[in-house]
Structures are given as structure tokens and as C-alpha cells.
Amino acid sequence: MAEIRVNPTRMEMKKLQTRYITARRGHKLLKDKRDELMRQFLEVVREDKDLRQKVEERLSAAYGSFSVASAVSSPEMLREALIMPRKEGSLDVSYKNMMSVTVPVFDYKTEEESGAMNYGMAFTSGELDASVRELGDIMSDLVRMAELEKTAQLLAEEIEKTRRRVNALEYIMMPRYLEGIKRIKMKLEENERGNLTRLMKVKDMMIEKSLASKKGNTDEEIEE
Amino acid sequence: MYKIGIIGDRDSVLGFMALGFTVYDVKDPEDARVKLRSAVKDGYFAVIFVTEKIAEAIEDEIEKYKDMPLPAIVSVPGRDGSTGYGMENIRQAALRAVGADILFGGHD
Numbered sequence: 001m002a003e004i005r006v007n008p009t010r011m012e013m014k015k016l017q018t019r020y021i022t023a024r025r026g027h028k029l030l031k032d033k034r035d036e037l038m039r040q041f042l043e044v045v046r047e048d049k050d051l052r053q054k055v056e057e058r059l060s061a062a063y064g065s066f067s068v069a070s071a072v073s074s075p076e077m078l079r080e081a082l083i084m085p086r087k088e089g090s091l092d093v094s095y096k097n098m099m100s101v102t103v104p105v106f107d108y109k110t111e112e113e114s115g116a117m118n119y120g121m122a123f124t125s126g127e128l129d130a131s132v133r134e135l136g137d138i139m140s141d142l143v144r145m146a147e148l149e150k151t152a153q154l155l156a157e158e159i160e161k162t163r164r165r166v167n168a169l170e171y172i173m174m175p176r177y178l179e180g181i182k183r184i185k186m187k188l189e190e191n192e193r194g195n196l197t198r199l200m201k202v203k204d205m206m207i208e209k210s211l212a213s214k215k216g217n218t219d220e221e222i223e224e
Numbered sequence: 225m226y227k228i229g230i231i232g233d234r235d236s237v238l239g240f241m242a243l244g245f246t247v248y249d250v251k252d253p254e255d256a257r258v259k260l261r262s263a264v265k266d267g268y269f270a271v272i273f274v275t276e277k278i279a280e281a282i283e284d285e286i287e288k289y290k291d292m293p294l295p296a297i298v299s300v301p302g303r304d305g306s307t308g309y310g311m312e313n314i315r316q317a318a319l320r321a322v323g324a325d326i327l328f329g330g331h332d
Contacts, residue, residue, distance in 0.1 A: 037321075038321065038322065041318075041321050041322075042318075042322075045314060045317065045318050048314055049311070049314055052310055052311060052314065053311075055300070056300075056301050056306045056310070059300060059301055060301060060305055060306065062239065063236065063239075063302075063303045066235075066238075066239045066303070067235070067303065070235060070238070078238060079238065079241075081242075082238060082239070082241040082242045083241060090225055091225070091226045091227070091228055091270050091271070092225070092226070093226050093270045093294065095293065102293050103293065104270065104293050104294055104296065106270060106271065106296075131239055132239060132242045132243075135239050135240060135242070135243055136242075136243055139243055142273070142300070143228070143271060145298065146271040146273070146296040146298040147296065149296060149298050149313070149314070150293070150296035150298070152314065152317045152318075153290050153291070153317055154291065154293065155321065156317040156318070156320045156321040157290070157291050157320075159320075159321040159322075160320055160321060163323075
């Protein structure tokens with residue numbers, strides 16, 4: 001692990017300690033954010049899954065009748081019949097803030113069902129009516145599904161990011177700070193001990209010196 | 225006021241024309257790629273549906289727009305039935321977020 005290289009001083013240690021505390025607080029917050037994102041994500045995904053199942057089933061039914069319709073009338077006729085939309089739908093998009101993720105909200109409005117088709121009855125088959133009607137019914141579900149799916153994608157991205165941040169703080173930043181603090185502490189203690197021994201040594205030397213000089217004095221006295 | 229688009233083979237998408245969708249019928253994935261790109265660039269589309277077969281073929285292109293809020297590019301089954309690609313996408317998203325397959329009974 002890369003270590004933090006700083007001067008082993010009390011100042012630096014204090015700085016590291018502050019950073020460690022900040023990191024710890026950030027870690028806690030991000031973890032909460034991740035948990036909440038996850039909860040919302042799961043809600044969205046569950047709904048999306050059920051809706052997709054439903055939509056897929058109904059779509060294949062609509063395709064079935066459409067196949068029959070396209071089999072009995074010529075492609076040009078079909079295109080001509082369908083070119084005018086049967087009901088005018090409008091799609092409005094607003095945005096919602098979901099745990100600081102901007103997600104789109106689709107609002108699909110259709111006009112009142114008139115029951116009438118936009119094409120003549122002479123050249124088209126009844127199956128076409130059925131399939132168009134069926135597709136129209138799925139419409140709002142389709143739009144809702146698109147919204148859910150997009151939300152799920154965006155949330156998934158945000159969760160991934162947040163999770164990475166949480167892990168980086170938990171497994172890299174915080175241990176690194178702790179390591180740095182510990183190292184400085186040890187270095188300081190080491191210095192302290194070194195200092196102490198030096199002092200003791202000096203004291204010893206001083207005592208020795210004074211003893212020696214005392215001894216010299218007594219020797220001189222004896223000589224006298 | 226936004227538009228809804230659909231990209232896919234002719235037989236699958238023609239029916240959506242009656243619903244007021246902007247329909248792009250494409251013959252091959254490359255064509256679809258170009259159409260999708262221009263549709264996204266257009267900026268008027270809120271939702272672009274792509275049939276599963278095509279979506280699978282141009283996955284890399286769709287991937288690019290995944291993290292933008294708009295447009296939502298969603299795969300729908302084409303005329304020849306669901307390939308399970310759409311479901312797979314949901315599963316992948318869950319996998320990406322949670323780190324484990326929790327939705328479809330997979331084991332951690």
C-alpha cells in the first residue's frame with residue numbers, strides 16, 4: 001500500500017487525524033446513500049420486470065393479428081392505411097430528482113378513444129383494426145416501461161459510482177490515514193525515547209565528571 | 225412535446241405508425257445504427273424503441289446513450305417473438321448495481 005509521506009510532526013499528525021475523521025463521516029454518508037439508492041432501484045427494477053413480461057406478451061398478440069393483416073393486404077395498402085395516426089398522443093417529459101439522480105418522467109396523454117379508424121374499410125382487413133387497437137392499448141404501458149428502464153439504468157450507474165466511492169474510502173483512504181497517524185505516533189515516541197536516553201547519558205557524564213573532579217581534589221589534598 | 229421513435233424491421237414496426245410513432249424501418253443493423261444516431265442527435269425523441277434483434281446487433285451504439293437522461297432507448301420484442309434480450313438488460317442493470325443476480329433467482 002502506498003503510504004503517506006509527511007514529516008513526523010505533531011502538526012502533520014493532527015492534520016491527518018482531521019482528514020481521517022472527515023473521511024469517516026463521508027464514508028458513513030455515502031453508505032447511507034448507497035443503501036437508499038439500492039432500495040429505490042430494486043423497487044423500480046421489480047416493477048419494470050413485471051411490466052416487461054406483461055408488455056411482451058401483449059405485443060406478441062398484437063403482432064399476431066398484424067401478421068394476418070399484412071398477409072391479406074398489399075404492403076402499399078397497409079402503409080397507406082397506417083400513415084395517419086389514429087389518435088394523437090402527446091408525450092411530455094419532466095424530470096424528477098431521485099437521490100440526486102435526474103431521471104425523466106414521461107407523461108403520455110391520448111385523446112378520447114373515438115372507436116373509428118383512420119382508414120377506409122374497403123381495402124383493409126379486420127385483423128388490422130384489432131392489431132392497431134391492441135397496440136394502442138399497450139401504448140401507455142410501453143411508455144411507462146421506457147421510463148422505468150431508463151430510471152433503472154441511471155440509478156444503476158449512480159449506485160455503481162457510489163459503491164466504488166464507499167469502497168475506496170473504506171479500504172484505501174481510511175486505512176492509509178490510520179497507517180500514517182500510527183507511523184507518526186511511533187516516530188514521535190521513538191524520538192522521545194531517544195531524547196530521554198540522551199538526557200540520561202548526559203546526566204551520567206556530568207555526574208562522572210563531577211565525581212572525577214571531586215576525586216582529583218581529594219588526591220591533591222592527600223598529596224599536600 | 226416529444227416524439228417517440230421506433231427502429232426495427234418493417235413488419236415489426238409498421239403497426240406503430242398508426243399510433244403516431246416516428247417509424248424507421250431498417251433492413252440491416254448498420255442502417256439502424258445510422259438512423260439511431262441521427263434520431264438521438266435530433267433531440268426531439270424522448271423514447272426510442274428498438275426491436276430486440278436490432279438492439280442486440282448495435283448494442284455498442286446503444287450503450288453510448290445509456291447514461292444520458294434522454295432519450296430512453298428501450299428494446300421491445302420484434303415480430304418473431306421475444307429473444308429475452310430485454311429481460312437480460314434488466315438483469316444486467318441489476319447485476320451492475322447490486323453486484324449479484326437477485327432478481328431472477330440466480331445464486332450469489
